[in-house]
Amino acid sequence: MEKYIQYLKENYLTPEQYIISKFVEHQVILLGEDHAVKSNLDLIINLIPLLYQAGIYNFGMEFGASEDQADLDRLITGEEYDEVEARRLMFNYNVKWAYKEYTDIYKAAWKFNRYLPKNAKKFRILNLSYIYNWEGFSGIRTPINFKKIFYKGNIEAFRANLVEKEILSKGEKLLILTGTPHAFTKFKNPIFEGNADQFFILQGGWLGNRLYEKFGSKIFNIILHQPAMNINTLLPDTTMGIKTIETVMESMNNKPVGFDLVNTVMGNIPDDSYNSIPYKYFTLKEMFDGYIFIKPIREQLGCTVDYEYLNGKEFHKVQNNWPDKDWTPIPKDEEGYWKVIEEYVDLRKRYMM
Secondary structure, three states: OOOHHHHHHHHOHHHHHHHHOOOOOOOOEEEEEEOOOOHHHHHHHHHHHHHHHHHOOOEEEEEHHHHHHHHHHHHHHOOOOOHHHHHHHHHHOOOOEEEHHHHHHHHHHHHHHHOOOOOOOEEEEEEEEEEHHHOOOOOOOOOHHHHHHHOOOHHHHHHHHHHHHHHHHHHHEEEEEEEEEHOOOOEEEEOOOOOOOEEEEEHHHHHHHHHHHHHHHHEOOOOOOOOEEOOOOOOEOHHHHHHHHHHHHHOOOOOEEEEEEOOOHHHHHHHOHHHHOOOOOHHHHHOOOEEEEEOOHHHOOOEEEOOOOOOOOOOOHHHHHOOOOEEEEEOOOHHHHHHHHHHOOOOHHHHOO
């Protein structure tokens, strides 16, 4: 443990400092989050003025539809902030994303833009997704069904093309917040395949994979501290590598920190999560280039439920557009809806702690 502690003491950067520092050499940085963890969203809000000062004027969100980009631009550059409009934009993309901190990012961007000089370049939030057609989804995942849901094409390809068009082709820089697997760049994760010799195949094609394959070192990825998938149960777990990180950080009073995994002793920390299956000796640097620790998993809190999210909405629209109904059944009424929303941000239950 001492070598890890020594490295962090000698190379200490706050999470904010670390992220900003990586933009010196990289154009797009992907942050891999476990969704709806409050401290991760608070970090993004803190970063907005720092990003701008460093010449990074764009923040990309998985949770947002490109169809609403013009409306989002107006929202965060307008004279007055409209909470109802903010909820509408998030609802358009995902009817079940009633978590306040995600729309708080909109408000933070609006507050920042409001005090910029009139003709200054404004900070922008880039919606990376589109509005899916969940209404016709039977609950069975087949190529035919998915072509109906994702009628504008594979969502990872859509996002990669959008980032290329809006950011990379213009020489601009972008910080992206997205679910952890979408942020994989060099790494391809194992998935079960009964006909494969070792009973798994490697899955690529994620947003980060696509960007890295085309743009190489312009792309950098960072994981936000989170549980991993247990190699046997497939459930959230504090695996070997995560336990090592938490032990090291406890000795440093759990001081938030950002650090490199590539070409450092920290990246050589071994791990035994499900992602280790293809490797004889799996280390953290296989998955990500950098790491951010804000607080131990046991101290993390879920996002705040926004109980006004459904105001003015007809509940049948929620039911018709319910995403991934094979993962979470469509609620029968609003009481059932709020139960699903609340349970997801009960991290003690979600992480089985």
